[in-house]
Amino acid sequence: MATYAETLAQFACDLRLEDVPTDVVDDVKLRLIDTLGVCLLTSRMEYAEIAAQVARELTGTGACTVVGRGNGWNAAGAAFVNGALAHGVDFDDVHGPSIMHASSLVIPACLAGAEQYRVSGKELIVAMTVCYEALIRMGLAAPQQFHARGIQATGMCGAFAAALAVGRMAGLEAGQLAEAVGQCGTFLTGLRACADDGTWSKRLFPGWGALGGIAAVALAKRGFSAPRAVLEDRWGLYNAFIGVDKCDLSQLSNGLGRVWETPRISYKPYPTSGRLQSMIECALILRRTYGIKPEDIEEIEIMVGDETMRRWFQPMKFTPPTDYAARFSGPYVVAAALAEGKVGMSEFTEEKIHDPRILALTRRTRCAPVEEVYPLHRPGWIRVRMRDGKVHEHTEPYEPGSPDNPLSRDQVEKKFFANAGSVLPRKRAEEIREVALRLESLPHVRELTALVA
Numbered sequence: 001m002a003t004y005a006e007t008l009a010q011f012a013c014d015l016r017l018e019d020v021p022t023d024v025v026d027d028v029k030l031r032l033i034d035t036l037g038v039c040l041l042t043s044r045m046e047y048a049e050i051a052a053q054v055a056r057e058l059t060g061t062g063a064c065t066v067v068g069r070g071n072g073w074n075a076a077g078a079a080f081v082n083g084a085l086a087h088g089v090d091f092d093d094v095h096g097p098s099i100m101h102a103s104s105l106v107i108p109a110c111l112a113g114a115e116q117y118r119v120s121g122k123e124l125i126v127a128m129t130v131c132y133e134a135l136i137r138m139g140l141a142a143p144q145q146f147h148a149r150g151i152q153a154t155g156m157c158g159a160f161a162a163a164l165a166v167g168r169m170a171g172l173e174a175g176q177l178a179e180a181v182g183q184c185g186t187f188l189t190g191l192r193a194c195a196d197d198g199t200w201s202k203r204l205f206p207g208w209g210a211l212g213g214i215a216a217v218a219l220a221k222r223g224f225s226a227p228r229a230v231l232e233d234r235w236g237l238y239n240a241f242i243g244v245d246k247c248d249l250s251q252l253s254n255g256l257g258r259v260w261e262t263p264r265i266s267y268k269p270y271p272t273s274g275r276l277q278s279m280i281e282c283a284l285i286l287r288r289t290y291g292i293k294p295e296d297i298e299e300i301e302i303m304v305g306d307e308t309m310r311r312w313f314q315p316m317k318f319t320p321p322t323d324y325a326a327r328f329s330g331p332y333v334v335a336a337a338l339a340e341g342k343v344g345m346s347e348f349t350e351e352k353i354h355d356p357r358i359l360a361l362t363r364r365t366r367c368a369p370v371e372e373v374y375p376l377h378r379p380g381w382i383r384v385r386m387r388d389g390k391v392h393e394h395t396e397p398y399e400p401g402s403p404d405n406p407l408s409r410d411q412v413e414k415k416f417f418a419n420a421g422s423v424l425p426r427k428r429a430e431e432i433r434e435v436a437l438r439l440e441s442l443p444h445v446r447e448l449t450a451l452v453a
Helices: 004-014 022-042 046-058 075-087 103-116 121-140 153-169 174-186 201-221 237-241 274-290 306-312 330-340 356-363 409-420 426-437 446-452
Strands: 061-066 070-073 297-304 365-369 380-386 391-396
Touching: 004 121, 004 153, 004 174, 022 075, 022 103, 022 121, 022 409, 022 426, 022 446, 046 075, 046 201, 061 075, 061 103, 061 446, 070 075, 075 103, 075 201, 103 121, 103 153, 103 201, 103 446, 121 153, 153 174, 153 201, 153 237, 174 201, 274 306, 274 330, 274 380, 274 391, 297 306, 297 330, 306 365, 330 356, 330 365, 356 365, 409 426, 426 446
Parallel strands: 297 365
Antiparallel strands: 061 070, 297 380, 380 391
């Protein structure tokens, strides 16, 4: 009987563009556009400069591109830095039930692999699809179980999915590809010790996963043996970190090639945690609908479940210590939305997190318990009590950008142009978009990567 690594490897080797529905292909290309926009937005940030310096120091040169920093990087270094860019301000997409930050892993890994192995745009689309579908299923096999143990699922599972996609582009046959997957147990990451103190480590999880997948493929190509039962064995991924009795490993193969999870990944309209998107939306709708002024608010009441309380509403979240920590603070983002009427990049600065208008509202915020539905859904439910006795309330059952409350293509492209426009002229951004939309016609992906270099 085939192991799960062998099953996934066979899927990766066999998939052809003709097998992928048109709507999935279109969605993959739109996610590429969205992610490149986020990478351009973050490319000049301090943390990005440090990540790039370290990648240059630790890895060699090659034919790959880092967004905003040119060509001449090797695949591992490019994937590492681009992953940090894509995930750096939590503006990247996330698949709700699996809690996978999909594109910040998939696109850096696949772009690096495509440049290293000189594949066509058509082949890149197939590789990205393989990577998305495998990564999501790894999370669906144990929904929320990694996060409940203080581990980011993307970091923990990312190398496995990256190896499948990059190994396909490298021309590995199915047995070699299964060995590459087996090797990825060596490259796990994702401890969320940085989740509360606002330090930067979380930004590196997807890039390190992408790097691990690339390293695993290089080892497999040279015959370095690895356990093919790395996912289900008694010392495999799910037993070591969770226990297979708490998992449904059939999710690893259920629907492969028939049921497509990629279009069910949620886009983010706000540069903050996916769980907080619907709460921000509630606050903005309340402010807009009732003309709420922050000085007139007596109390903000946010209805949350136990897991949401534990991760986004603990006492330290009411006064986030850094601008990065503020992106994972429920009280802060709701207060900022009510005070500023928007939640964008300008709401996450060292100056803004100390704004007395916003902090006055976080001090007047309390939580009320409701039944937890996360991660299957990410609802928002806010009640605002005014000093004149009026009470305003709004509920969003699904977060904006999710499959049940989707952003339009125009909205996603508007986000891209806003992000890319922070460093590029509009004409160049339009060219990036047009080339990405005809990706399957490119003989080599360099036509696209040259535009973001």
